Amino acid sequence: MISFDFEYYKPASVSEAIALFQELENQGKQPRYYAGGTEILTLGRLGLFVTHAVIDIKNIPEFQKAEVDEDWMIFGAGVTLTELEEKNLFPLLSKSASEVADHTARNKITLGGNICGHIFYREAVLPLLLTDSQLAVAGLTGTNVYSIHDLFHRRLQLKKGELLVQMFVETKYAA
Template sequence: MIGFDFDFYECFTPKEAIDVYSRLVYNDQKVYYFNGGTELLTFADRASITFNAAVGIAKIPELNVFNIEDEKLYIGAAIPLTYIVDDTMDYPLLSETCAGVADQTSRNQITIGGNLCSQLIYRNGILPFMLDNASVVVGNTDGIRILPFDKVYNNGLLLNKDDLVIQFIIDVHELSKPFYTKKIRKIGSFGYPALALAVVNDQGYLKAAFSGITANAFHSPRVDHALNNKNLPIHERVNQAIKAIPYPIIPTLQGSPPYKKFLLKNQLTLAIKKIGGEHY
């Protein structure tokens, strides 16, 4: 039960949502964009956050697209993860990665845009975007722009508070690359991961993205470089890749740093053997 009152504004265009948000902030209101609402309502119920207003964006048509046009896949930020999981044909890596997020009931409400903008460290659903040269359509009072994914998220969210995430765009040739993805929990089939990773073979070059082991989900070219050093045996490539992780491996309830390194060694070894190519 949320222990405070707030105003809710349902919007139907990106401009309307941005204008309402801007006006509320100008009037010293604490405001959030409201999409699926799972995280915002949970934190509010726990009194972890408070706010004066929420701007509803779930009914904006541009945020609800999921289609291929002119050799590009467009994914609206309001698309629930369940929809992506069920669509195994268009973007199989994203479908399998999103299938590991929470449980079925939660995925019905969690949106792909919400996973990007989460306040939690577990942004498992966006790992494929780090590897597949995704772009992001973002709007604010200065207009709508298309940004490379790493200008929106790079070891943390780079958006301004008033930015509205509208769509993700991926070239269709990126969607059929060989991939390996895995989410490992310490106990059970649900809950936060000790490790989540996605690895793709991009024309013979392996690229990997991770969640759950450091303070933020990340992709590191230094790790990729180590994974692709075919002058070394696989076990040494994996060891060098783990050493190349540019951020501290953190302890969580799901596992200690040594345990997470153990998982990393196993999973990266499996990824290389599965999709590393004929001469991995």
């Protein structure tokens, strides 16, 4: 059980989530984005995490993509590790995801949560680093795409309120 109360919000779009984060931050509510919730529960139970508002982003369409086009494999930050493993679009990422926790936990842990989390395990990031992946990050100025190497230094270096939306891996790495 976590020892704090929080408000729950469920925006319908990335821009709405970003604006909501800023509004709640200005109110001093220390908002956190939520997709799987494992970190909130784990760290909250230990008294290492407190927030007064969670912003549920898991059903925003861009977060749920796991698809391949001619040039890119696209993975939404809200795709669960189990889904990555089952779809197996990028075998190296699927293998990394399959080694995280147990199956029950992988049903909740998201790709974005594994990469952005405060818990020090970030197993899914290695395949993205090895393939020079691109990251779509949303913030107050819109969504921008960056090389993972520009943003990842032991953990993803996002500014307060920014949100990892999607990861892009060139299809040549699927094999």
